Amino acid sequence: MDFATGRKKAPQSKWKVLVLFILGTFSVAVVWYLRAEPYMPGPYMIAEDDSVMCSQGDVEKKALLMIENYTRNHPAFLQMSDFFWEKNLSAYQLPYGTQGSEEILLKVLALTMRYDMPDSIQNLPCWRCVVVGNGHRLKNSSLGDVINKYDIVMRLNNAPVHKYEHDVGNKTTMRLFYPESADFDPNLQNNPDSLMVLVPFKTPDVQWLKAVLNNEKRSRKGFWKSPPLIWDVKPENVRILNPYFMEVTASKLLNVSIKSPRKHKEKPTTGLLAITFALHLCDVVHIAGFGYPETTNNKQTIHYYEQITLKSMADSDHNVSHEAQAIRRLLEARIIRNLTHF
Known part of the structure; x- marks a missing residue:
């Protein structure tokens, strides 16, 4: 009995149990947070003048530990000089190499005449990149201002x-696309200096680009969906992504055989390809809007801008579950960071 208050004292053993319970609960919460943190939105904004946030070589060092034979010794975009030296002959056909498509690629590259990054990007001391996916998670995210503050903003299709x-910002440094996904107004959906980066899955993709840039007769043959016949874009803003990045995405991140592409139809999505490209290009790589609904969820839309569900992916050559595992590994290794839930 506490004679000052008239209350009975709690047995000492009960206090010990209570303290242990509180400590145990706190420990579990800390462990949960540390395990879950890679999949949670970033707790900070990216400031334009925040040099501390960007460390040159950080992503490269981490990628070396995870991706076998990782190297940045490859140009981002195809250039005419790639086809004039025997040492650069490709061992694979599109989408993993240029074998058999050299002649048409040379003709297109002669039209664009630009194979580098804009000077505004080249002159930056450190490249902070965000790959903006098309996922439903971006809807009502209010991430527009955050996305606009990155040095390089990559968009898809x-x-x-x-x-x-x-929700998604209005800055576009580059947009990765293929002909069937080019059904948008390049001027309305991009900035005047945005790079339009073709991801060539097949030779007809390059032939289509040559036709629209040179105002030649278009052909719809060889496409799973009709590409646009009129496409208003400046040739100097067009680039062709080096197929090397598709090769790395398939063989190193997805462990897909690229020697017999007809037998192994699984191909990376433009989204995972863009992440791989960013790993080779940037000093900081963040992603937003990635992730699909559970396979049992037939009603949840997969994009922030249209009402299609996962059912639309059933007949594609993409394995979204396989890709989710690859992205999760990159998140867990802290090579990339997610601004939305994954």
């Missing part, structure tokens, strides 16, 4: 910016 600026 026909994902719109107009009318979605609050």
Whole structure:
């Protein structure tokens, strides 16, 4: 009995149990946070003048530990000089190499005449990149201002910016696409200096690009969906992604055989390819809007801008579960960071 208050004292053993319970609960919470943190939104904003956030070579060092024979000794985009030296002959056909497509590629590269990054990017001391996926997670995310503050903003295929600026921003450094996904207004959905980066899956993709740039007769043959016949873009803003990055994505991140592409139909999505490309290009790599609904969820839309579900992916050559595992490994190794839930 506490004679000052008139209350009975709690037995000492009960206090010990209570303290242990609190400590145990706190420990579990800390462990949960540390395990879950790679999949949670970043707790900070990216400031334009924040030099501390960017450390040159950080992503490269981490990628070396995870990706076998990783090297940055490859140009980002194809250039005419690639086809004039025997040492650069490719061992694979598109989408993993240029074998058999050299002649048409030379003709297209002669039209664009630009194979590098813009000076505004080249002159930056450190490259902070965000790969903006097309996922439903971006809807109502209010990440627009955050995305706009990165040095390089990569967008994918026909994902719109107009009318979605609050969630996805309005800055586009480059947009990776293929002909079937080019059904958008290049001027409305991009900035005047945005790079339009062709991801060539097959030779007809390059032939289509040559036709639209040179105003030649278009052909719809060889496409799973009709590409646009009119495509208003400046040739100097066009680049062709080096197929090397598709090779690395398939063989190193997805462990897909690239020697017999007809037998192994699984091909990387543009999204995972863009992440691989960013690993080779950037000093900081963040992603947003990646991840698909559970396979049992037939009603959840997969994109922030249209009402299609996972069912639409059933007949594609992409294995979304396989890709989710690859992205999760990159997150767990802290090579990349996620701004949205994954």
